[in-house]
Amino acid sequence: MAATDGERNHQTGKLEFSLDVPFPSSLEASIALRSLSPDREPRKGGISKHLAVTGSTLSVKWSADEARVLRVSVNSFLDHLTLVMETMQMFGPPVTQ
Amino acid sequence: MTVVIGFEGSANKIGIGIIKDGEVLSNPRRTYITPPGQGFMPSDTARHHRAVILTVLKEALEQAGLKPADIDCVAYTKGPGMGAPLVTVALVARTVAQLWGKPLLGVNHCIGHIEMGRLITQANNPIVLYVSGGNTQVIAYSERRYRIFGETIDIAVGNCLDRFARVIKISNDPSPGYNIEQMAKKGSQYVELPYAVKGMDVSFSGILSYIEDASHKMLSSGQCAAEDLCFSLQETVFSMLVEITERAMAHCGSQEVLIVGGVGCNMRLQEMMGVMCKERGAKLFATDEQFCIDNGAMIAQAGWEMFRSGQVTELEDSWITQRYRTDEVEVTWRD
Numbered sequence: 377m378a379a380t381d382g383e384r385n386h387q388t389g390k391l392e393f394s395l396d397v398p399f400p401s402s403l404e405a406s407i408a409l410r411s412l413s414p415d416r417e418p419r420k421g422g423i424s425k426h427l428a429v430t431g432s433t434l435s436v437k438w439s440a441d442e443a444r445v446l447r448v449s450v451n452s453f454l455d456h457l458t459l460v461m462e463t464m465q466m467f468g469p470p471v472t473q
Numbered sequence: 474m475t476v477v478i479g480f481e482g483s484a485n486k487i488g489i490g491i492i493k494d495g496e497v498l499s500n501p502r503r504t505y506i507t508p509p510g511q512g513f514m515p516s517d518t519a520r521h522h523r524a525v526i527l528t529v530l531k532e533a534l535e536q537a538g539l540k541p542a543d544i545d546c547v548a549y550t551k552g553p554g555m556g557a558p559l560v561t562v563a564l565v566a567r568t569v570a571q572l573w574g575k576p577l578l579g580v581n582h583c584i585g586h587i588e589m590g591r592l593i594t595q596a597n598n599p600i601v602l603y604v605s606g607g608n609t610q611v612i613a614y615s616e617r618r619y620r621i622f623g624e625t626i627d628i629a630v631g632n633c634l635d636r637f638a639r640v641i642k643i644s645n646d647p648s649p650g651y652n653i654e655q656m657a658k659k660g661s662q663y664v665e666l667p668y669a670v671k672g673m674d675v676s677f678s679g680i681l682s683y684i685e686d687a688s689h690k691m692l693s694s695g696q697c698a699a700e701d702l703c704f705s706l707q708e709t710v711f712s713m714l715v716e717i718t719e720r721a722m723a724h725c726g727s728q729e730v731l732i733v734g735g736v737g738c739n740m741r742l743q744e745m746m747g748v749m750c751k752e753r754g755a756k757l758f759a760t761d762e763q764f765c766i767d768n769g770a771m772i773a774q775a776g777w778e779m780f781r782s783g784q785v786t787e788l789e790d791s792w793i794t795q796r797y798r799t800d801e802v803e804v805t806w807r808d
Contacts, residue, residue: 410571459565463527463569464572467573471574
């Protein structure tokens with residue numbers, strides 16, 4: 377897992393954070409993406425989060441107005457990610473259709 | 474043969490149940506219990522659920538003697554409820570549905586209670602009193618909707634009981650309501666409380682404020698005992714619920730009442746409702762704590778009905794929602 381910390385983008389004036397999570401396969405990375413994507417951020421505005429899969433890596437990018445809001449979102453995402461990865465370890469690997 | 478696994482975790486209970494054509498194969502559950510005087514907060518409750526959910530899932534499969542391949546559909550609570558706990562449960566449901574290659578189905582929690590009550594009691598077309606820590610509704614089925622005839626205009630009846638339990642520092646183990654019920658049996662003096670029925674609706678927040686205030690004054694001066702207050706609170710709020718249920722029965726011409734939700738396992742409520750039903754020549758249906766209190770099988774059962782009628786939830790539409798009214802769901806599985 378690799379992360380770059382909250383650096384301020386000088387063009388937009390926003391705090392940015394990005395995270396790369398390696399998975400055993402691209403299928404597992406895609407499952408994680410689809411499990412973690414449906415729920416919207418609880419608060420309106422002030423933060424945006426984008427998830428994408430490249431190969432077997434799940435990449436997440438945040439853009440926020442305040443560090444406090446960014447911290448809450450990243451913290452809760454990491455809790456969710458941990459649960460999804462534990463679920464995969466206990467109840468995987470995925471069946472291939 | 475259709476096998477559905479149901480995931481529930483909208484409040485302080487986390488449960489996973491498996492249903493095979495009306496038969497409950499397994500239904501393990503854990504409850505997040507807070508110290509006396511404290512309620513359960515969303516983030517702490519979600520942490521509790523995250524810590525135990527995979528163990529509960531393992532138990533559900535083992536007790537049912539099933540492998541993931543035997544399951545036809547993965548149902549989970551879409552709402553209503555607390556956001557953080559709902560997300561926790563939805564995450565695991567989405568992940569296993571994909572790992573196992575099974576369709577996903579988002580279920581309305583209230584519909585889960587109703588369908589589980591109907592399955593267990595075999596009530597055909599009852600007036601439903603749904604009473605819990607988060608919901609208080611009188612419901613009747615008509616034209617493909619569970620229609621809300623009356624409801625609370627502020628807090629749920631169970632929330633009123635839970636918060637009173639916190640005021641007088643009653644244990645939350647196994648539940649505050651259960652402990653109030655036990656104490657109420659020893660109460661003898663009725664303390665008059667406000668009675669707040671407004672048409673078909675009820676209100677509990679004023680009663681709670683009143684009894685909070687009264688308990689501080691009356692208990693310190695020895696005018697009454699905590700047991701008397703428990704007794705008085707139950708008698709008052711349950712009378713209100715029986716009144717609006719009876720009015721809904723008269724309106725619909727119904728001869729059946731089904732009580733569901735966590736407060737529904739209160740024997741005094743069942744007794745009072747039973748008296749009213751007897752007077753009207755109607756039949757009362759209720760279940761015990763196993764199925765009244767939030768559990769996974771109820772989500773599996775509603776999911777079973779929905780799945781058999783052709784519904785599924787696409788992953789991108791599987792977001793949870795804290796507000797989700799009972800009458801928003803089109804009932805595709807009943808005539």
